[in-house]
Amino acid sequence: MGTIGLLLSHELISLLVLVLSVVLIGSVLHQRRPTGSAFAWVLGIVLLPYFAIPLFLMFGGRKFRQRLTSKRLLHHRSYSTLPRGFDPAPPEATTLTWLQSGESAYAEFLRRIQDAKQSIRILTFVLGDDATGRALVHALTERVRAGVDVRLLVDDLLFFRVPKRELRAFEAAGGHVARFMPLWHWPFRGQANLRNHRKIALFDGEIAIVGGMNLADEYMGAEPSAARWRDLSVAVTGPCVGQLDKIFRADWEFAAREELEEAPPETDSGTVARSVDVVPSGPDLRGDPIYDAFLELFFRAEERIWIATPYFSPDDSLLKALEIAVRRGVDVRVVVPQRSNHPLADRIAG
Known part of the structure; x- marks a missing residue:
């Protein structure tokens, strides 16, 4: 009887693996993947199902099952506002300040934080437990105490690096912190690899800092450092700030389950060309808008x-x-x- 039970259990497991393999291979082929990536997943599921299936269930997803409404609307808008030519827009359309060093970016962040009067919204992939991270969180805490509404959204993958003592003081003062996609909440949905690498900072709904710099010593700081990554950010004003605010609000609503008030509407006369536009992309949007934009601009x-x-x-x-x-x-x-x-x-x- 025991032998029969073991045989039945083995057959049921084999049947389950077969069904899962067929379903997951269908999922791989349905997703928009590079040919090499799709082939590797299919080959792994066929040849090593007991190893590849758990990996795919944890890390195989490319898109969230439910897209975020505000970014979906922004996605459609972005296609309609891709630049139709390469003539520079008038200076009054959008102002840009390039932050070409870690020191200039750090100084700009501190200045904008200290000058904010109503709201600060920051999204980052890394918030370092170092001199840079601690100083910025301390500055944010001071603005909270001054009555400014401050929201800080950090991806969960490297959340262990955050300055915990400073964040506790920030929250105790009334600041708001959210973690994007906690790993232990999403173990077998194929989405543990879908991290949020955006770096967006919004001040009073009027000024935004975007780019590649995280809030950590290896990206920015008060003093020059030979060990620092060479990266780039930009401070912008104008209609694109409203677009960036929509992206932040969508990510915040997803992570914190809380709707935020929309920033003041962007001013757009409809006759002035823009020098900056925002093309969002990510696992919560249909297709790959940034990829498509690059392809179109290369050909154009x-x-x-x-x-x-x-x-x-x-x-x-x-x-x-x-x-x-x-x-x-x-x-x-x-x-x-x-x-x-x-x-x-x-x-x-x-």
């Missing part, structure tokens, strides 16, 4: 395409678009670091 470029990126591993379509641009006389230049934090990406970039 007439004079130059200058790219500076830490990781350069374009797929065949993007690479072909750049090759075609070169052949039609466009000045194409790509700047990559000699050494990044991902050796595999360095090898792909050549």
Whole structure:
């Protein structure tokens, strides 16, 4: 009887694995994936199902099952506002201040925090338990005590790095902290790998700082550092701030289950071209808007395409678009670091 029970259990497990394999392979083929990635998942599920199936259930997702409404609307808007030419917009449309060093970005953050009168909304992937992270959280706490509404959204993957003592004081003063997708909440939904890498800071709904810099010593600080990543951020004003606010509110509502008041409506006469537009992308949006925007702009470029990126591993379509641009006389230049934090990406970039 025991032997029969074991055989039945083994057959049931085998049947379950077979059904899961068929379902997951269908899911892989349905998703918009690079050919190599899709082939690797299918091969793994077929040859090593007991290993690949749990991995796919934890890390195989590309999109959330439920998209966020405010970003979905922004997604449709972005396609209608992609620049139709490359003439610079009038200076009154949108102002930009490039923050080309960690010191300038840190100084701008502190200044904007200290000058805020109504609200501060910050989204970051990394908040360091270091001099930079502690100083910024302390400055935010001071604004909370002055009556400013401050919201801080941090991705959960590296939340263990946050300055815990300073955050406790921040929350005790009335500040709000939310963690984006806590890992232990999402173990088998295929979404543990869908992290939030956005860096957005909004001050009084009028000024935004966006770019690649996290709030940590390795990205910014009061003093120069040879060990710091070379990155870039920009402080902007104008209609794009309202677009960035929609993205933040959607992420906050998803993470904190709390709706935030919309920022004041952007001013747009309908006759002035914009020098800045926001193209959101991510696992909560249908398709890949940034990918599509790059592809369209590569094909549309007439004079130059200058790219500076830490990781350069374009797929065949993007690479072909750049090759075609070169052949039609466009000045194409790509700047990559000699050494990044991902050796595999360095090898792909050549």
